[in-house]
Amino acid sequence: MKDYDPERIHNVGVFGHVGCGKTTLSEAMLYTAHAITRMGRIEDGSTVSDYDPDEQRRGMSINLSVIPIEWENRKINLIDVPGFADLAGDMAAAMRVVDGAIIVVDATGGVEVGTEQAYEMARRANLPCIFFINKLDRDNANFFRCVEQIRELLDDAATPLYIPCSVARKLKGIISLRTAMAYITTDQHDGSYNREQVPQELDGLMHQWRSDLMDKIAATDDDLIEKYLESGEDALSSDDRLHGLQVGIEQHSIVPIVCGSAHEVTGVAQLLKTIVETVPAAARRDVTANDLTTGEQVTLHASSDEPLAALVFKSIADPYGKMSLFRVYSGTIHTNNGTMNARTGATNAVPTSTGCAAKSSAKLTTSGRVISG
Numbered sequence: 001m002k003d004y005d006p007e008r009i010h011n012v013g014v015f016g017h018v019g020c021g022k023t024t025l026s027e028a029m030l031y032t033a034h035a036i037t038r039m040g041r042i043e044d045g046s047t048v049s050d051y052d053p054d055e056q057r058r059g060m061s062i063n064l065s066v067i068p069i070e071w072e073n074r075k076i077n078l079i080d081v082p083g084f085a086d087l088a089g090d091m092a093a094a095m096r097v098v099d100g101a102i103i104v105v106d107a108t109g110g111v112e113v114g115t116e117q118a119y120e121m122a123r124r125a126n127l128p129c130i131f132f133i134n135k136l137d138r139d140n141a142n143f144f145r146c147v148e149q150i151r152e153l154l155d156d157a158a159t160p161l162y163i164p165c166s167v168a169r170k171l172k173g174i175i176s177l178r179t180a181m182a183y184i185t186t187d188q189h190d191g192s193y194n195r196e197q198v199p200q201e202l203d204g205l206m207h208q209w210r211s212d213l214m215d216k217i218a219a220t221d222d223d224l225i226e227k228y229l230e231s232g233e234d235a236l237s238s239d240d241r242l243h244g245l246q247v248g249i250e251q252h253s254i255v256p257i258v259c260g261s262a263h264e265v266t267g268v269a270q271l272l273k274t275i276v277e278t279v280p281a282a283a284r285r286d287v288t289a290n291d292l293t294t295g296e297q298v299t300l301h302a303s304s305d306e307p308l309a310a311l312v313f314k315s316i317a318d319p320y321g322k323m324s325l326f327r328v329y330s331g332t333i334h335t336n337n338g339t340m341n342a343r344t345g346a347t348n349a350v351p352t353s354t355g356c357a358a359k360s361s362a363k364l365t366t367s368g369r370v371i372s373g
């Protein structure tokens with residue numbers, strides 16, 4: 001994997017109710033980004049994320065997994081988090097180290113207890129969120145009921161950026177409300193799609209939801225609202241729409257909803273695009289921390305030449321040894337150099353630093369350094 005500076009690293013967690021499809025969606029993102037050549041399945045115990053034999057036997061996630069994905073010259077550090085309520089410790093651990101949250105909603109079940117819990121925690125952690133309404137390929141999926149429930153139960157700022165493109169109850173792809181185009185999934189189901197006109201029968205629905213989105217985008221900025229009121233939604237350029245979306249997310253007047261099917265790899269490329277467009281890169285998000293040696297509050301900047309500050313958020317022991325997963329907030333960890341444990345005051349050497357992709361690990365940088373991000 002290439003070196004990425006913190007301007008190009010997005011740390012994102014995938015959260016939601018048990019079984020809503022987080023691991024399958026993570027697998028679909030890896031597949032869409034060509035990080036794997038075939039899509040693993042929960043039923044076969046072949047996903048990258050659920051690598052533990054116990055997870056494979058039970059068909060559910062037990063440990064969080066870190067999954068790096070390269071997408072359009074960015075690196076997305078994805079953390080796939082188990083949804084099972086007894087494992088909420090992993091959810092809390094992941095929330096501490098990510099800069100954005102994907103909240104997956106099962107389109108057949110709607111907002112469930114685990115969805116509410118994940119969204120509340122993400123809001124408390126002040127994380128920008130993206131909802132992904134999954135399993136739209138299922139017969140009993142109901143996208144619009146999910147949107148209604150999300151607005152009623154979680155947040156009325158939730159706003160679809162995409163709606164399903166279903167014809168005769170069959171999911172064909174998704175419709176972008178920003179571009180007013182349909183992205184139709186190809187027969188390969190590998191994340192590729194064809195950009196097509198919106199089917200006529202969905203045109204009215206698309207315009208109705210597009211107006212809802214454009215109203216919110218335009219309302220974020222005086223210049224945009226002026227253009228919008230004078231000349232309508234087509235007067236907003238794609239840069240205007242992106243700017244309004246980003247401001248809306250920052251002001252919390254918009255929480256984006258993306259949709260699709262992890263199984264059919266539909267809507268997954270658009271989710272990756274939404275992540276890089278809306279989750280701030282590591283360098284963009286300063287973090288405050290307590291310096292335990294001085295008792296003072298400090299702001300950590302994600303820059304490789306600052307003093308080192310890193311947080312171990314999960315330790316895993318397996319027959320091969322012990323592994324600590326950490327996020328570097330500022331500075332650089334040099335392999336075999338001493339790092340001070342701020343809590344105990346002890347100095348520990350970091351024997352090897354690797355970037356990990358679930359069970360496998362690969363050296364993060366060619367120079368054996370781990371830089372902030």
Ligand SMILES: Nc1nc2c(ncn2[C@@H]2O[C@H](COP(=O)(O)OP(=O)(O)OP(=O)(O)O)[C@@H](O)[C@H]2O)c(=O)[nH]1
Nearest residue numbers: 018019020021022023024060061083135261262263
């Ligand atoms: N039809 C359909 N099934 C899906 C989709 N995504 C996931 N599933 C199925 O839903 C079940 C649960 O999927 P997982 O990916 O394990 O869900 P999860 O959210 O990671 O589950 P936990 O980590 O245990 O909370 C599996 O049987 C998947 O095959 C989808 O888009 N469509």
Ligand SMILES: [Mg+2]
Nearest residue numbers: 022023060061
């Ligand atoms: Mg899972």
